[in-house]
Amino acid sequence: MTKKEILVLEDLLGSNKKIAADIRNQLSKKGILAVNLLSSPGAGKTMLLEKLSEVLKPDYKMAVIEGDIETERDAERIRAKGIPAWQIMTGGACHLEAKMIGRLFPDIPADLDFLFIENVGNLVCPASFDLGEHLRCVLLSTPEGDDKPKKYPKAFITSDSLIISKSDLVSILPFDIERVSKEALEMNPRLEIFVLSSLNGDGIKELSDYFIQALHKLRSDHA
Amino acid sequence: MHELSLITNLFDILEKQANDKNAKKIVHVKLQVGVLSGAVPELLESAFDIYKKDTIAREAAITIEKVPLKMDCKDCKAELISNDYILTCSQCGSSNLKTIAGTELILEKIELEI
Numbered sequence A: 001m002t003k004k005e006i007l008v009l010e011d012l013l014g015s016n017k018k019i020a021a022d023i024r025n026q027l028s029k030k031g032i033l034a035v036n037l038l039s040s041p042g043a044g045k046t047m048l049l050e051k052l053s054e055v056l057k058p059d060y061k062m063a064v065i066e067g068d069i070e071t072e073r074d075a076e077r078i079r080a081k082g083i084p085a086w087q088i089m090t091g092g093a094c095h096l097e098a099k100m101i102g103r104l105f106p107d108i109p110a111d112l113d114f115l116f117i118e119n120v121g122n123l124v125c126p127a128s129f130d131l132g133e134h135l136r137c138v139l140l141s142t143p144e145g146d147d148k149p150k151k152y153p154k155a156f157i158t159s160d161s162l163i164i165s166k167s168d169l170v171s172i173l174p175f176d177i178e179r180v181s182k183e184a185l186e187m188n189p190r191l192e193i194f195v196l197s198s199l200n201g202d203g204i205k206e207l208s209d210y211f212i213q214a215l216h217k218l219r220s221d222h223a
Numbered sequence B: 001m002h003e004l005s006l007i008t009n010l011f012d013i014l015e016k017q018a019n020d021k022n023a024k025k026i027v028h029v030k031l032q033v034g035v036l037s038g039a040v041p042e043l044l045e046s047a048f049d050i051y052k053k054d055t056i057a058r059e060a061a062i063t064i065e066k067v068p069l070k071m072d073c074k075d076c077k078a079e080l081i082s083n084d085y086i087l088t089c090s091q092c093g094s095s096n097l098k099t100i101a102g103t104e105l106i107l108e109k110i111e112l113e114i
Helices: A014-030 A045-056 A073-079 A098-107 A153-157 A167-172 A177-187 A204-221 B003-020 B041-051
Strands: A003-011 A033-038 A062-068 A085-089 A114-118 A135-141 A161-165 A192-195 B025-034 B061-067 B069-073 B079-082 B097-101 B105-113
Touching: A003 A014, A003 B003, A014 A033, A014 A098, A014 B003, A033 A045, A033 A204, A045 A062, A045 A073, A045 A114, A045 A204, A062 A073, A062 A098, A073 A085, A085 A098, A153 A177, A161 A177, A177 A192, A192 A204, B003 B025, B003 B041, B003 B105, B025 B041, B041 B061
Parallel strands: A033 A114, A033 A135, A062 A085, A062 A114, A135 A161, A161 A192, B025 B061
Antiparallel strands: A003 B105, B025 B105, B069 B079, B069 B097
């Protein structure tokens, strides 16, 4: 019996990264912009998608992949808006992985403009898994408190944009938008910050313009 | 708690390595885990001990090296180590930083019995 030490240097997320890169590449070639939405449960991801669908639907085709531990509820809400939606029930897993998106790939229409992926509500685990998205957006709702970026660093550091949701409540809550923006930008200076309310519609247009701009950029980069 | 999912990936790699090298068993596994990897070393250890039963690594010990967040400032060339996730240069205030280490989640090496 001999003992032997082997240098491996292999990434534990290597297989996820490879599948994600392949998904991103295929979506880019089709000119579909994929957006991964991260937040804690109840920050307003589904309602934001409902509102975005009203703004985008006249001119753009969108579809939604919903990640939840159980139930079809979110996908049903999106379908009620006339938007194709697929529900991934993780059965207990706290995040989506690229291979789960890959399995749905054959069903995704090639003529889409936007593919939104609503991750499982959790500010920790989803941050480690690339799903093949072009943009990662983290939502933070005002009732959650303005101290969250430093407490959940990875979600804020790996995102392209921060969406502060439920802005209609800010007048009655001790939530300082400037504090949160400053703290988030210290951790990730490239973050684009949006403040919006899906309830009264404030800021929805600015966010949809941001996605439309990113779609045009993706298509000109891959023309 | 996504550490079990990461450990599942680790065992895919371990089994392939053991097969390629015709190993009888794996006796030691060494990981490098960055502070910004999103994984908790203690939970990785627990997940490893749960998962290893009935595998080629059932007798293996695991060692995890925690890697701090290291960055280079591209403007003033300072080398920075951040413990508070502030990604601006403490010397010149620039946000033009390059991450050198601290995000990795790597199987560095293994020890086999052949």
